Structure formats: structure tokens, C-alpha cells
Amino acid sequence: xxxxxxxxDSTTTLAIAMQEVEECVALTFxxxxxxxxxxxxxxxxxxxxxxxxxxxxxxxLQDHVVSALTSDSITxxxxxxxxxxxxxxIPPTYVPARNTIFLSYALAVAETTQAGRIxxxxxxxxxxxxxxxxxxxxxxxxxxxDVATKRxxxxxxxxxxxxxxxxxxxxxxxxxxxxxxDYSLTLSCYEPDNRGRACGSxxxxxxxxxxxxxxxxxxxxxxQ
Amino acid sequence: xxxxxxxxDSTTTLAIAMQEVEECVALTFxxxxxxxxxxxxxxxxxxxxxxxxxxxxxxxLQDHVVSALTSDSITxxxxxxxxxxxxxxIPPTYVPARNTIFLSYALAVAETTQAGRIxxxxxxxxxxxxxxxxxxxxxxxxxxxDVATKRxxxxxxxxxxxxxxxxxxxxxxxxxxxxxxDYSLTLSCYEPDNRGRACGSxxxxxxxxxxxxxxxxxxxxxxQ
Numbered sequence: 149x150x151x152x153x154x155x156x157d158s159t160t161t162l163a164i165a166m167q168e169v170e171e172c173v174a175l176t177f178x179x180x181x182x183x184x185x186x187x188x189x190x191x192x193x194x195x196x197x198x199x200x201x202x203x204x205x206x207x208x209l210q211d212h213v214v215s216a217l218t219s220d221s222i223t224x225x226x227x228x229x230x231x232x233x234x235x236x237x238i239p240p241t242y243v244p245a246r247n248t249i250f251l252s253y254a255l256a257v258a259e260t261t262q263a264g265r266i267x268x269x270x271x272x273x274x275x276x277x278x279x280x281x282x283x284x285x286x287x288x289x290x291x292x293x294d295v296a297t298k299r300x301x302x303x304x305x306x307x308x309x310x311x312x313x314x315x316x317x318x319x320x321x322x323x324x325x326x327x328x329x330d331y332s333l334t335l336s337c338y339e340p341d342n343r344g345r346a347c348g349s350x351x352x353x354x355x356x357x358x359x360x361x362x363x364x365x366x367x368x369x370x371x372q
Numbered sequence: 373x374x375x376x377x378x379x380x381d382s383t384t385t386l387a388i389a390m391q392e393v394e395e396c397v398a399l400t401f402x403x404x405x406x407x408x409x410x411x412x413x414x415x416x417x418x419x420x421x422x423x424x425x426x427x428x429x430x431x432x433l434q435d436h437v438v439s440a441l442t443s444d445s446i447t448x449x450x451x452x453x454x455x456x457x458x459x460x461x462i463p464p465t466y467v468p469a470r471n472t473i474f475l476s477y478a479l480a481v482a483e484t485t486q487a488g489r490i491x492x493x494x495x496x497x498x499x500x501x502x503x504x505x506x507x508x509x510x511x512x513x514x515x516x517x518d519v520a521t522k523r524x525x526x527x528x529x530x531x532x533x534x535x536x537x538x539x540x541x542x543x544x545x546x547x548x549x550x551x552x553x554d555y556s557l558t559l560s561c562y563e564p565d566n567r568g569r570a571c572g573s574x575x576x577x578x579x580x581x582x583x584x585x586x587x588x589x590x591x592x593x594x595x596q
Binding site: 208212242243244247248249253255256259260279280282284285289291292294295296297298300 | 433436437469470472473521525
């Protein structure tokens, strides 16, 4: 089971998972994100990569949770705050407990489908500083998963994997390239236009652009 | 913030929380439970107890998660399996990762509303053997919450509290009685009729009946 937003990291993680396991289920959430275009991007990736199953789950957060990604009244910041790959502080695009909720839901589905692994495309290098992308978060979630379910109580452990955890965006892009990932299908932008073209200037676009530049790989992104 | 299903445990927990904090938000989920009547019961409890805010969140699990509580094709077992207060094994009414998902969602809302505590009415005595009601689960979730959110990264800790953790159903009922809880408003049954009357014979009714009997308190439940 792979959490798939349709961006660079989750798509590369999906490619890694498909190398490691026999059958993959991709799990994408409609959580009230303003950039719901990412769900189409995830669907494109799934089709192109021949993933066995794609579950798209409606899990609305926007009514009770505030973030620049779910609330029209909060502006998505432009550019990387400090010009480097990682923000100095946690930006307003942080969505409260988003990865905790997504992994919890994946844990439930994995128990029902008997999936043995849950892959999350989080990285603590060249990222936005979100706390739920850090290694200690993934470790804590693994410890929770080890006591949270019936299958765990019966000795059947689900592994929580984050293969990009210590990779920079450039390393991720190179790894994806080796695995044949077509990054033109992916979408990182927080504010794409209605044709799915990236703004090129939000923090997520900034991380993406500098990733391709550092990897010395041509950026196939359709910018506005 | 109090997770409220409208049964004995969560209602008693709500009464305890209202003694301990100034402002309470009750959080109830429509997760695809067949006994959705429990949502009405939660709403009755909230009105009667004068709770400040009641959030009812639609978080459908039934499409991707299998349990006797969400799937028409699985029968809710009758009676307590071993005649005692606790099942010998985890019954089919276990809903995969339900409390993990509910607590994760509560964590997100608590971060947005700045709630300092999340109360869950779980107990590891006189319960159905669900793994996500055990002390080690609550401890693991606290450890996850301590690293999962922006506020945690900034040193603002949310406490996960389970005040009934080590209390039997009878002790819970006595504590609720001291706090003035009207248990006639609550619903424990997994298969109530369409007038909200309890079946009297499912495991949850069994735990409830034996709780009142042991507490030597008159059972105000409307049985079918």
C-alpha cells in the first residue's frame, strides 16, 4: 500500500515499492485540498505505471482543519523562505496531522486487505519542514501500528516504510530516473492553473525546480 | 476535545472532562456504522449536558474496511463469548484501526482549535478486547502526538487522556452516577431497532447489563 499524492516523492516511492513487492495498492486522498488537480495527477501516474489498484478516498478535512492548502483565506507563500532546500520554520502549507490521518487510514485498509507494508514518500531532506515527514514521526507511527490493530495483537506486523527518508530531492529524482519514472506526469505545485500547469513559484515548485537543477536532469514540468 | 460515541464510556468521559476543563468540544464520527443511531444518542447527550460544541464528522470507512459494525454481510455476535466481562479473543465487531483514525482526526482538529487535551473513553477492563482500547495503545498514540504536529514541534503538547482506562464498567457507571450522568440517554447496542431500543443480547448490551448489575444501579436502558 502506497500513499500517493501524485508528486515527485510519492511517485518515486511507488516505483520503489513496485520493485520490492508483488502487488501494489495506491491510496490517494481527496482531503479538501485546493489543488485537487493532484488527484488527477495521481490517477495518471497509476495508469502509466500499471498499478494494480488505486483507491481514492474522500476524507474531508477542510471544515475543521485550517491550512493554506485547504483554506481560501490563507495564502500559499511564494518561493523558498530562506532560498535553501528546507524552510527555516514550518510554513502555513502544513496541514494539521495530515500524514497521521493518512497513515491511520492506510493502516485500517491494510488490515482489511492484508497488505504487509505501507509506503510513505516522506523525506526529511529538501522538504518544507513538516513535522510529520521526519524520521522520528515514522518511527513513532511504526510503534503505534505495532500495538493498534488486531493483526498486530496476533503477531502480524505491518511495516511502515519511507524509502526516501534520507534522500535529497535531487537524489530522489535520479533514483526515479533509474526506475523509469516519467516526472512529466507528476504535479508538485500548490497552486496549479485549471489546465494542471504549475505556478513555478510556490515553495513546492521551488523545491522541485532546485531538485531537477541539482540532479542535472531536464525539468519536464509544464509551467504556466 | 472528547471522542463521543454516545455510549456509557464516552459519555462518562465527557462528564469527567467537563469537570476538569473550561470548554469542551465533543467529536462524533459517522464512519459508516450500521448502528448510526449512536450519533443521535451522542447529540442527545450533548444537549442534555450543555456541551459547548458538537462536531459530527463524516469519515466513511465502510467502503474499504471490513467489520461486523460496518458490513451487512458480517453478523454481530450475540452475548459475551465467555460469559465474563472481557472476550477471550478480539471479536468481529473490531473495526480496523478505528480509534487510531479517530484520535488522528481529533489531533488535527485539536491543533486547529488549540485544544490542550483529547479525551478517549477507552477502558481495558470489561471491554471487548479491542487492541486500540489498551493502555499501550494510548501510550503509543501519546508518543506519536508528541512528534506529529507543528504545535508539538513548537513545544505545545496535547495530552491524550483515558480516564476510564483501568475502571470496570460498574466503576464507570458509579462514577458517572456521582457526576449526574443520565444513562437513559446513552446507547451501547450494536443492533438497536429503528426506535433506538437496544437488542439486549449483543456483546455490547451484555457488557452494559452486567455493568449495571454489578454496580447495583438500576439499568435505565430501553430494551426491545
